[in-house]
Amino acid sequence: MAVAFDEMNIPGGDLRPAYQELARWLKETPPEALEYRRQEAELLFRRIGITFAVYGEAESTERLIPFDVIPRIMSGKEWTLLEKGLKQRVRALNMFLRDIYHGRDILRAEIVPDDLIFQNPVFRPEMNGQQVPHDVYVHIAGIDIVRVDAEDFIVLEDNARTPSGVSYMLENREIMMRLFPDLFARHRVAPVERYPDELLSALRSVAPLSASSEPTVALLTPGVYNSAYYEHSFLADKLGIELVEGRDLIVKNNEVFMRTTEGLKRVDVIYRRVDDDFLDPLTFRPDSVLGVPGLMSAYAAGNITLANAVGTGIADDKAIYSYMPDIVKFYLGEEPILKNVPTWRCREPKDLAYVLDNLSELVVKEVHGSGGYGMLIGPAATKATIEAFREKLKREPEGFIAQPTLALSTCPTCTASGLAPRHVDLRPFVLTGSKSTTIVPGGLTRVALKEGSLVVNSSQGGGTKDTWILDE
C-alpha cells in the first residue's frame, strides 16, 4: 500500500499550513505535560460518564472511547468545499427517498435497478405514498468522509438512519477547551456549541400541521442499556426535551402522548434513536418492547413527525451507495462534489469475478452490516480468513460489495512511543429542517489507534479526536 497522505507533514519536511501553529506548540510543550493532560482528559470522561457499551462483552459493559488530545485541523477553505458537498449529498438523499416512496422516477429512468429496492429488507412498503411532514426524510445525517490526498473528500458511507457520535464532537471540544486553553488562544477555531440549538430548531420546524404553534419534541431511546444511551441523555438535556422510552408513550385516537405526572401530554415530533424494526410492535417486530403500539398509524394520520423518517435505510444501504453519484446527477443535474469510493457490486457477475480474483487487495463489506462487523480487510487478513470469506461470498454474492483498500489519511496521534501518524476518518452531522440544511463546522474524527490499522470503529479499538475548522 502506498504511503498515506498525512494531514500535517508534507514529505520533505514542510508542514501543511493549518498545522503550523500546532507544530510550534508541540515543540514548546514537554511530553510529560502532554501525558498529564491526556490522563486528565480520561479522568474527565469517566467522571462525566461518557461511556458506551460493547455488545457481546459480559464484563466491562461500560467503556470509554479512547480520546486523543492532538486535534485534527482543517482550513476554512477545505471546510467550505466539504460543506458544499455534504449539503448536495443530503439534498439528493432526501429527494431520492421522496421519489422511492412516491413516483419512482429514478427506477423508470433505470438509474437504480428495481430489485435493489423492492427486495431490500430495509425498504418499507408501509411508507409507499405516505406524505411525511415537509418532505424531509433525513433530518439528521452522518456522512462518513475520508481523504487520500489534499484535494478530494471521499464519502465512505452515508448514515441516514440513526447516526450517533455527535455527543463526542461536543464533549471532545468541551474537554479540549478546558485542558488546552493556551492552544485555543493561538488558533481561531470555529465553535461547534450551537449544534443542539440548530438540531432543536430543525426538529421543531418539521412538526406536523396538527401540532400547536409550540410543538413538543421528545427523544426516544431504547433505554439505559443501549450502547449510545449516554448520547441520548446528553442530547435530551442540551435540547431541553424529554428523554422518553417506548413505555412512556401511548397512542390514542392516532395521536401520541407521553405519560407525565400531570397526566397525558401530546408529543408532536419524536427524535427517535430506535431502529425502524422496533418502533411499533403492531407494524414491525411484534416482540419489540422498545416501541410504541400504534405509533405507525399516528404517523400515517400525519399527527407525529419521526426524525429520521421510517424507511430511510434504503438510502444509506451499501448496495445503493455505489449508485450515489448517479443519484446526485439525476435529481440535481449537478456533478457530485464529494467522490465515491470505487465499488464492485458482487451481485454483478463481472464484478464478482474480479473481487474473487483480488480478495487479498480489497475490502469486502456486508451490504447490511455496520459498525465494522463482518467485513474483510484483504491486505490485513490471513490466508485462512480470506478462504473462509471466499466461500461466504460465493454463497451469497448479492450480500456484499467490495472496495479497494484506501490509504486513509493520517494525523499525528499520541502513542506509547510518542507522536505518530494514525489513520482517521470524519463524520460531520448534517441537519435538515423545513427551510434549510445546516452543518456545524466540524464533526467527529475517529482514529485507528493501532499502528497500520484502518478500522476506526469504536467497537473495534478506535478512538476520537477533536476536529478543528479554522476560521480564517
Place this chain on the structure above:
Amino acid sequence: MLSRTAENLYWLARYVERAEYLARTIDATLRVTALPAAYIGKTNEWDSALLTAGVAASFYQKYEEANEHNVVDYLSFSVDNPSSIRNCIEAARLNSRSVRTALTSEMWDTINSAWIELQEVWSKGTSTREDLAKFLRFVQETSLRFDGSAYRTMLRNDAYWFSRLGLHLERADNTARILDVKYHVLLPEEEHVGGPLDFYQWSSILRSVSALTAYHWVYRETLKPWLVADLLILNGTLPRSLASCYDNLVRNLDQIGVAYGRQGPAQRHARGIRNRLEHSNMNDIFQHGVHEFIQEFITDNSRLGEIITKQYLI
C-alpha cells in the same frame, strides 16, 4: 414531567437515604458491641441491626446466627440482599443514569464518582476495622454530598419535590423501624431504668439517626427514654423525627398540588398523618402503646408511598 422520571428521582433519593441509614446503623452497632458485655446485656445487637434494616427474614434463610462478620457483610456488601448498601448504590447509579437529564451535574457527579470509587471496595471488601470505618464514613458523606447538591443546585420544581418525597418517606420509615425494634428499651415501666445498659442502648439509637448531640441541645437533660421517644417521634425541629418528615412530606406534596393546580389522595393522606402527629403527646402514645403506635405509623407511611405512586408515578 415524565412519570418515569419522577419515579426514578423518587427512588434515587430513597436508595441514597437508605444506604446512609444502613451505614449509620452498622456504625452504631459496632460502637455498642465494642462495649464490655456487662454494658450491653444479653440482647444480640446484630440481630437488632437486621431487624431495623427490615431484612432479618431473608438473612436467616442464609445464616444460622447473626454476628458482626456476617451481618456487616450482609448489610453492606451482599449481592443477595436487595437492600444492602451495595445494591442501594448500584440502584441509585442506575436510576441516575436513567434520569440524567433531570439531575444537576453535581448530583450526577456525586453518585457516579461514589460508584466508581466503590467498585474497588466491592471487589476487595474491607479487611480491617479501619477499612470498614472508612467505607461507612464514605457512604454517609456521599449521601450528604448528594443531598447538599440537590439542595444547592436543583431547580425548585416538581423534579426537586419528588426527590424530596422519596427522601422523607424513606427517612420516616427508617426512624420508625429503629423505634419499633428498640421500643422496649424506651418503656418507662421497664426495670433498670437509667441503668448503664439502657444508657448505651439509648445513645446508640440516637447515634443511628445522628441525633445524640441534638438531644442535649433540645432537652438539656441526661438521657431519658420518654424524651428519646419524644425527640424521634414528635419533635418538629429534629430533621429525622417522624413529625419533621411529615412536615416536609406535606409541604412538598402541597407544592406539587399547587404547581399542577390540583390536590389528590396523596395530599389528604399525608395531611392526615401529620395532623395525628401534631395532636399527639408522649403520654397518650405510651398509654396507647408505643409498639402499636409505631406499627400503625409504618403501615400508614408505606400506604402513602403506594398512593403517591398511583397518583403520579405510573
